[in-house]
Amino acid sequence: MASNTHAQARFAQCALFLTTVAVPLTGWTVHAVALHRRLAAAGRDPLTGALRRESWEPQVQRFINRYGDNALVLVRDIDHFKRFNDDYGHAVGDLVLATTAARIIQWAGSRGVVGRLGGDGGDEFIIAAWVGPGRRTVRLDQLNQALHEPVPTGDGHTVPVAVSVGAASADVIGTRDRSRLMRAADAAMYAGKHTGTVIQANIEHADAPSINGRRAGRLGTHTVARAA
Template sequence: MASTVRVQAPSGNRALFITTLAVPLTGWTVHAVSLHRKLTVARRELADRRDPLTGLLGRDGYTTKARQIADRYGDSALVVFVDLDHFKEINDGPGGHAAGDRVLAATATRLTAWAGSRGAVGRLGGDEFAVAVRIGPARRELRLAQLTQLLAQPVQVEDGVQVDVAASIGAASPEVLGTTDLSMLQRAADAAMYSGKHTGRAVLAGPQHATVPSINGRRAGRPGTNSLGQAA
């Protein structure tokens, strides 16, 4: 709230008094601007942070770009969740975690190629991935079938050994669900993915998938997981 100060003093002293009042205000303004800039830079760095193994966006960076795609393309947007099947068996196999890392890196490369340069691909953690991309309703079924085939190709690990892989895929579109809200789309894609687990086909979410309870975009109470959707 502004206040008026009446000072009976020569004009030179009055100018000195007013200047003295202005110095602290100027200092706080500079500090606030500097803090805002630092926060902006920190947010950008967080959004651009990459997963060191796959080179994909982390959860925060993916979420930012996926939300932009959903808002921009509306009914032509598609959110896809991918979970590798039997990944623990690969890690526990002869090739160990090195083989598992090769499979994760190969999956990231395949998802990136499928999504194209304008899509957003992120690793949510472990063997879970997410993609946001522009695919119109007329091409959606074909493109999801192509993704299923692409992710099912064997991956070559050390010494030329090939590992069989498979993935469960769930997708959600604003055109079907009637919303561009990313949280709703992710919830539905996640539920669709688990409804088609180990079937070898991608499942496009319907309105019923959007009502499945979830926490942080992961289904709650799923067998073998805790309340955060993490392996128990």
């Protein structure tokens, strides 16, 4: 069972990477349709290759339990994502989502967990990656650089991309609870919104009563859940 899950994950990574890098924009729809069923069968979002909520929730918690202080939980979204659909069209917006997701999956590696928040249309992702305390700054800088690379559209043009990322770890926050670590990472992400830097969460982020005007708990068990 474990080997089958690993094989599915590697297929999704390779499929999305090859599709987003090698396929021109004009051929994106055809290839997306071809991948749809196989990615869905693997519990993944067909557009991005990231895990769906029913798959990533338990996997992120198991990852944290297994790797402890070496588990880094990140929340990431694309700044001003709506402008891609408005200025360039939905095909380019989809390509930006898929390309940035592929870059995250590649960065997280074979042990990492990458899920899409909010379902279709969502530009936020949850990531769990194996990163030791001594390498966090270096690895987060590598991720930040990769995610800010312009996205090629396949017609000789590129579109600029800016992202916001927050990261939380069990040793700093003092818990291995997935929801609390995600909340801390989410608060850190919004603390650094539009700065171009990755923010590493501290205990104050975990205790934030609200995040950018959103009530804490949005990243809990259900996408639309709110704390009482």
